[in-house]
Amino acid sequence: MDQRQAIRFRRGLIPVLVLASTVTFASLALALGVPPLTGRVVDLAHILSTGDIEQLSAQLQAHEEKTSNQVAVLIIPSLEGEAIEPFSHHVATTWKLGQKGLDNGALLLIAINERKLRIEVGYGLEGTLTDLRSAHIIRNEIVPRFKSGDMPGGVRAGVDAILKTIEGTYRAEERPFSGNQTGPGPSALQYVLIGIVVGFLAGLVLSQGLRQTRALLGAILSFLVAQLASIPLGLVAAGITAVLLWIVVQANRGSRRGTGRDDWAWYSTRGGGWSGGSFDGGFSGGGGDFGGGGASGQW
Amino acid sequence: MGKLLSTILVGALLVSSVWGCGYNDLQGLDEDTKAAWSEVINQYQRRADLIPNLVATVKGYAEHEKEVLEGVVKARAQATGIQVTPELLKDPAAFEKFQQAQASLTSALGRLIAIAENYPNLKADQNFRDLQSQLEGTENRIAVARKRYIDRVAEYNKMVRYFPTNLTAKFLLHLDEKPNFTVADEKAVAKPPDVKF
Numbered sequence: 001m002d003q004r005q006a007i008r009f010r011r012g013l014i015p016v017l018v019l020a021s022t023v024t025f026a027s028l029a030l031a032l033g034v035p036p037l038t039g040r041v042v043d044l045a046h047i048l049s050t051g052d053i054e055q056l057s058a059q060l061q062a063h064e065e066k067t068s069n070q071v072a073v074l075i076i077p078s079l080e081g082e083a084i085e086p087f088s089h090h091v092a093t094t095w096k097l098g099q100k101g102l103d104n105g106a107l108l109l110i111a112i113n114e115r116k117l118r119i120e121v122g123y124g125l126e127g128t129l130t131d132l133r134s135a136h137i138i139r140n141e142i143v144p145r146f147k148s149g150d151m152p153g154g155v156r157a158g159v160d161a162i163l164k165t166i167e168g169t170y171r172a173e174e175r176p177f178s179g180n181q182t183g184p185g186p187s188a189l190q191y192v193l194i195g196i197v198v199g200f201l202a203g204l205v206l207s208q209g210l211r212q213t214r215a216l217l218g219a220i221l222s223f224l225v226a227q228l229a230s231i232p233l234g235l236v237a238a239g240i241t242a243v244l245l246w247i248v249v250q251a252n253r254g255s256r257r258g259t260g261r262d263d264w265a266w267y268s269t270r271g272g273g274w275s276g277g278s279f280d281g282g283f284s285g286g287g288g289d290f291g292g293g294g295a296s297g298q299w
Numbered sequence: 300m301g302k303l304l305s306t307i308l309v310g311a312l313l314v315s316s317v318w319g320c321g322y323n324d325l326q327g328l329d330e331d332t333k334a335a336w337s338e339v340i341n342q343y344q345r346r347a348d349l350i351p352n353l354v355a356t357v358k359g360y361a362e363h364e365k366e367v368l369e370g371v372v373k374a375r376a377q378a379t380g381i382q383v384t385p386e387l388l389k390d391p392a393a394f395e396k397f398q399q400a401q402a403s404l405t406s407a408l409g410r411l412i413a414i415a416e417n418y419p420n421l422k423a424d425q426n427f428r429d430l431q432s433q434l435e436g437t438e439n440r441i442a443v444a445r446k447r448y449i450d451r452v453a454e455y456n457k458m459v460r461y462f463p464t465n466l467t468a469k470f471l472l473h474l475d476e477k478p479n480f481t482v483a484d485e486k487a488v489a490k491p492p493d494v495k496f
Contacts, residue, residue, distance in 0.1 A: 085439050085442070086442075089443060131432055131433050131435075131436030131437070132429055132432055132433055132436075134432075134436075135428075135429070135432035135433075135436075139428075290443075291338075291440055291443055291444070292436075292439040292440040292441075292442060292443030292444070293436060293439075293440060294436065294439075295432050295435070295436060296435070
């Protein structure tokens with residue numbers, strides 16, 4: 001295969017990978033998408049002043065530093081026909097509020113047009129921030145203030161009450177060591193990376209001398225290793241990497257490693273597609289999960 | 300030497316494909332579905348536990364709504380009367396019966412809550428409102444648990460049916476397809492129609 005063919009091959013793969021990422025997202029999407037997690041207080045309906053947002057964010061951050069619980073607030077103009085429970089669950093699990101394994105996250109979601117709100121509670125907080133207590137907070141703290149027109153006051157009182165209800169349940173010392181994986185194990189992305197590394201090394205070693213048979217054996221070897229570990233994603237990645245490496249080596253004898261960087265760029269695009277969203281503002285979810293606990297209300 | 304190496308590698312490749320093909324994955328998914336099923340059972344049980352209090356509270360205000368009250372009590376007895384074991388997942392008929400019983404209970408509960416529309420005092424009663432919140436919370440958890448079970452079972456069943464993992468499933472592990480819920484959200488279907496005056 002000559003240089004032109006190799007370039008055409010690489011160019012052809014990019015749209016395929018982009019399409020794959022898009023299709024994955026499309027199948028996950030509800031009519032209303034999950035907003036990006038730009039901070040602990042995401043006010044897309046602009047009912048809070050900058051001062052309010054800063055104060056609430058500081059309060060929530062202090063709480064996290066003390067207890068490792070991750071509580072966030074999302075205010076949206078409209079649910080656009082979605083029911084609030086599935087949407088709130090979707091947001092909470094996408095943002096992954098709460099620490100992995102502890103699942104100590106909570107979300108206060110307010111939909112202005114529909115006049116509906118919900119407190120979504122992670123598995124780990126259900127013991128203290130029970131469904132009943134969430135309902136009481138909504139009923140006694142938030143709704144009366146919303147009804148009288150004091151939106152910022154309602155949000156502040158709600159956050160106050162939520163934090164007070166769960167205060168002190170999880171202490172920083174109870175966090176698992178950063179090295180420990182109490183979760184279900186390496187993520188899909190990690191398997192892909194393992195596969196890439198294995199494939200790359202195998203392809204390199206067996207491509208010595210640039211002989212076709214050796215490179216093909218390299219591909220088979222990486223396939224084999226991944227298969228034995230039963231990591232389907234890893235094996236696909238390993239196979240693709242080894243074969244690509246073979247092609248690259250064939251096409252670009254003696255040229256720079258710039259082409260190697262292209263391969264990595266594609267995989268990081270795919271990896272980005274799997275991570276499920278981008279996190280800005282220094283705040284990101286800790287990997288917590290939600291079982292549907294909490295309470296809804298309206299004003 | 301090259302030919303021998305190739306033969307060995309291809310041979311090992313074939314063996315590992317047949318053996319490695321889905322062996323661990325199937326076991327993993329099997330465990331995942333069992334865990335997801337346990338969660339579904341837990342939430343249904345939690346719902347059943349709320350009902351006696353709920354019935355008692357409604358009775359306090361609407362004693363003569365005998366039909367609805369008795370309907371809930373009976374439906375609950377029927378649902379909790381079904382022995383739920385992991386074996387249920389291996390028996391599609393028993394699974395179906397379980398699903399029906401829970402769906403009936405959902406309907407009966409819907410009618411019970413709807414009674415409150417006619418009894419403003421009941422509707423305003425703190426205890427009733429509390430129980431209603433707890434019931435709503437539990438229904439939501441049931442929905443989440445069901446969805447997760449449905450997703451897990453779909454993954455598992457795909458692996459059991461697709462080639463070549465179906466060979467591993469059938470001959471090595473003796474794993475069969477697992478039953479799935481036929482209605483994704485039984486609450487939406489069971490909701491009694493809104494009555495407006």
